[in-house]
Amino acid sequence: MTFDTGAETRFEISFGGRTIPAAPGQTIAAALYAAGVRSWRTTRFEGRPRGLFCGIGVCFDCLVIVNGTENLRACLTEARPGDEVTPG
Amino acid sequence: MAAAGTAARAGLRVALLDGAIRLGGQFHRQPPPGHKPRNSRKFRRLVEGLAGVDVLLGHQVWAVEGSATAHFTIYTQAARADAVHAEAASAEAARADATDTGATHAGVTYEESAHAGVTGAESAHAESAHAEAAHAEAAHAEAAHAEAANAEAANAEARGPLRARALLIATGAYDRVLPFPGWDLPGVLTAGGAQALLKGNGVVAGRRIVVAGTGPFLLPVATGLAAAGARIVGVFEANSRTGLLPALLRNPAKLGEAAGYALRLARHRVPYHGGQAVVAAHGGDELTHVTVARLDADWKALTTRDIECDTLATGYGFTPQIDLAVQLGCATTHDADGSPIVAVDAGLRTSVPGVYAAGETIGVGGAALAELDGVQAAHTIIADAADQPAPEPTAQDWANRDRPSQDRPNLGWANRDRPSQDRPNLGWPSQDRPSQDRPSRDRPNQDRPNQDRPNQDQAKRDRVKRQRAEAFARRLHEVYPVRDGWREWLTPRTLICRCEEVPYQAILEAGDLGAADARTVKLLARPGMGWCQGRICGYPVARLCGEDPRHPGRPFAHPLRMADLARLLPQRTKDE
Numbered sequence: 001m002t003f004d005t006g007a008e009t010r011f012e013i014s015f016g017g018r019t020i021p022a023a024p025g026q027t028i029a030a031a032l033y034a035a036g037v038r039s040w041r042t043t044r045f046e047g048r049p050r051g052l053f054c055g056i057g058v059c060f061d062c063l064v065i066v067n068g069t070e071n072l073r074a075c076l077t078e079a080r081p082g083d084e085v086t087p088g
Numbered sequence: 089m090a091a092a093g094t095a096a097r098a099g100l101r102v103a104l105l106d107g108a109i110r111l112g113g114q115f116h117r118q119p120p121p122g123h124k125p126r127n128s129r130k131f132r133r134l135v136e137g138l139a140g141v142d143v144l145l146g147h148q149v150w151a152v153e154g155s156a157t158a159h160f161t162i163y164t165q166a167a168r169a170d171a172v173h174a175e176a177a178s179a180e181a182a183r184a185d186a187t188d189t190g191a192t193h194a195g196v197t198y199e200e201s202a203h204a205g206v207t208g209a210e211s212a213h214a215e216s217a218h219a220e221a222a223h224a225e226a227a228h229a230e231a232a233h234a235e236a237a238n239a240e241a242a243n244a245e246a247r248g249p250l251r252a253r254a255l256l257i258a259t260g261a262y263d264r265v266l267p268f269p270g271w272d273l274p275g276v277l278t279a280g281g282a283q284a285l286l287k288g289n290g291v292v293a294g295r296r297i298v299v300a301g302t303g304p305f306l307l308p309v310a311t312g313l314a315a316a317g318a319r320i321v322g323v324f325e326a327n328s329r330t331g332l333l334p335a336l337l338r339n340p341a342k343l344g345e346a347a348g349y350a351l352r353l354a355r356h357r358v359p360y361h362g363g364q365a366v367v368a369a370h371g372g373d374e375l376t377h378v379t380v381a382r383l384d385a386d387w388k389a390l391t392t393r394d395i396e397c398d399t400l401a402t403g404y405g406f407t408p409q410i411d412l413a414v415q416l417g418c419a420t421t422h423d424a425d426g427s428p429i430v431a432v433d434a435g436l437r438t439s440v441p442g443v444y445a446a447g448e449t450i451g452v453g454g455a456a457l458a459e460l461d462g463v464q465a466a467h468t469i470i471a472d473a474a475d476q477p478a479p480e481p482t483a484q485d486w487a488n489r490d491r492p493s494q495d496r497p498n499l500g501w502a503n504r505d506r507p508s509q510d511r512p513n514l515g516w517p518s519q520d521r522p523s524q525d526r527p528s529r530d531r532p533n534q535d536r537p538n539q540d541r542p543n544q545d546q547a548k549r550d551r552v553k554r555q556r557a558e559a560f561a562r563r564l565h566e567v568y569p570v571r572d573g574w575r576e577w578l579t580p581r582t583l584i585c586r587c588e589e590v591p592y593q594a595i596l597e598a599g600d601l602g603a604a605d606a607r608t609v610k611l612l613a614r615p616g617m618g619w620c621q622g623r624i625c626g627y628p629v630a631r632l633c634g635e636d637p638r639h640p641g642r643p644f645a646h647p648l649r650m651a652d653l654a655r656l657l658p659q660r661t662k663d664e
């Protein structure tokens with residue numbers, strides 16, 4: 001569920017080929033969560049699914065690659081129109 | 089914010105740096121642009137107070153070096169470096185906007201003479217838009233100019249690091265979480281994380297939510313999520329629900345707040361259980377249900393039952409974020425709950441001349457106390473900056489601090505013209521003294537007689553308010569402790585360190601190999617060696633080794649992207 005931010009200001013980002021709606025000022029993690037995507041990466045050793053945990057940039061569970069930039073924290077990184085997000 | 093505004097009104101040049109892209113810190117966290125600002129009146133007052141402050145949003149401070157005699161050099165990283173070049177144009181646009189709303193200040197050169205760099209939020213901020221752009225945003229809920237923030241942060245990097253004569257560290261805290269089987273399943277998140285998602289993004293973490301942990305913070309989280317439409321299956325408080333009652337009865341304002349939560353819980357039919365905790369989370373790729381246990385006095389699980397839910401929001405208090413202070417060599421001490429905090433004197437000076445600390449960094453006490461701290465710290469900075477040598481302390485002053493007067497911290501401003509090698513760190517010279525020798529907010533506050541306060545009555549009222557708030561914070565720690573019985577919730581396979589995927593078994597094995605303390609366990613089993621650098625597992629690992637958590641002294645307050653580091657290094661070499 002998201003606040004109604006008005007259709008005209010909303011935009012889209014992509015995650016693994018999926019189109020994810022986002023609102024200005026939302027983080028990438030928030031947009032993914034709102035779209036029902038709750039894990040977006042797997043761990044190095046055991047391949048465990050991970051998504052949002054601390055929500056404020058402390059735990060690094062939420063790492064993503066955005067437009068080729070690696071190791072961004074999805075919970076801190078603001079979504080921009082057209083962002084291509086891939087698992088970090 | 090309170091500190092930055094107070095110092096700026098006294099004529100100091102102040103920059104407020106915050107890694108976040110919107111003002112507010114945790115408590116006043118603001119929704120995306122276009123939405124009604126939260127806590128409007130109080131927040132608006134704080135924002136209005138920032139007139140004249142260079143508000144630099146999206147500036148993550150990763151290192152500070154230097155001293156009050158020379159200056160402090162503050163290194164920042166843009167929240168989103170990839171956006172930098174692409175958005176120079178939007179930054180220009182935003183700047184034009186800002187001018188429309190009366191903003192000036194484009195292109196400040198910090199090299200000149202920033203007087204006080206303030207880091208953190210709530211009581212002090214730091215970010216990367218112009219004060220007025222942020223101002224316009226908050227006051228009129230217009231466009232957020234996050235892009236401007238990013239581009240501005242990048243510009244700041246290009247311009248070189250910020251310099252300041254004094255530094256106030258108010259970097260807040262983060263959720264303390266306990267490990268239990270399944271705590272790394274997607275759908276399990278911290279209580280603060282759920283709150284940040286809601287407050288800052290307008291996203292409700294789930295549909296059927298369990299809230300569990302300890303402390304009054306669980307209540308705004310539960311009621312906030314319920315009001316936003318989630319079904320809160322239950323709030324599970326590991327301690328007693330009524331422990332705070334005696335303290336509440338002595339504090340009408342807090343009693344009113346508590347009654348408000350009780351009403352809202354009732355309105356949304358949220359059951360609030362005491363002496364119970366979530367001891368396991370289950371699901372395949374995502375959370376499907378949790379195991380809730382009744383706890384004995386030491387938090388060992390007694391009877392258990394399973395509850396279906398798609399989301400668990402959990403938090404067992406907060407851990408102060410003190411990396412920058414530790415980096416600068418500030419002495420630390422322990423909060424009432426054992427957390428490492430920055431040691432300060434009554435004026436909120438740290439042991440390093442020119443460095444001050446406020447808010448959760450000097451002890452977890454909530455937003456109201458953090459704001460009062462900010463005002464206090466600003467008054468001290470103003471007094472110190474006015475070049476007034478503080479008078480010799482009275483006997484009573486020092487009686488309360490158990491230390492001889494030559495140990496007196498920070499005479500710095502009085503002799504700031506001396507070359508730096510003449511100025512040893514006058515504060516707490518013996519870093520290895522036991523921490524109980526260091527003043528902390530647990531000690532009674534003796535105000536310094538010389539404090540240059542514009543309004544003594546107001547100052548006195550603030551002081552009384554702060555003392556009450558500190559007493560209440562101490563009470564919270566007593567009523568909502570974390571008991572060690574959670575160790576019994578673990579199975580050998582439960583991860584303790586999420587980053588390095590270190591299971592409990594590996595910690596036990598390290599113990600079998602003779603590791604008797606957290607440091608050795610870390611070397612043998614690698615907990616705390618991953619991305620988060622022990623921010624999440626530091627507490628559990630310390631307690632598993634029977635220690636109070638210690639601050640590990642991280643080289644960077646924020647892990648740096650290598651590309652950014654490479655870009656910054658030539659700049660640094662030039663400076664040196």
Ligand SMILES: Cc1cc2nc3c(=O)[nH]c(=O)nc-3n(C[C@H](O)[C@H](O)[C@H](O)COP(=O)(O)OP(=O)(O)OC[C@H]3O[C@@H](n4cnc5c(N)ncnc54)[C@H](O)[C@@H]3O)c2cc1C
Nearest residue numbers: 107113114115149208209210211259260280447448455458
């Ligand atoms: C996730 C979370 C949510 C919370 N929500 C609530 C709530 O809803 N209600 C409530 O009563 N209490 C809440 N709290 C408790 C809260 O910590 C205090 O009530 C209050 O916000 C403390 O104020 P402060 O100024 O000490 O720190 P904060 O408000 O945390 O402000 C610290 C600021 O410093 C910035 N910062 C930190 N490190 C750096 C750095 N290296 N560089 C640049 N900037 C930096 C942060 O971005 C932040 O804006 C929450 C705590 C957390 C961790």
Ligand code: FES
Nearest residue numbers: 055057059060075
């Ligand atoms: S969720 Fe912890 S860093 Fe993003």
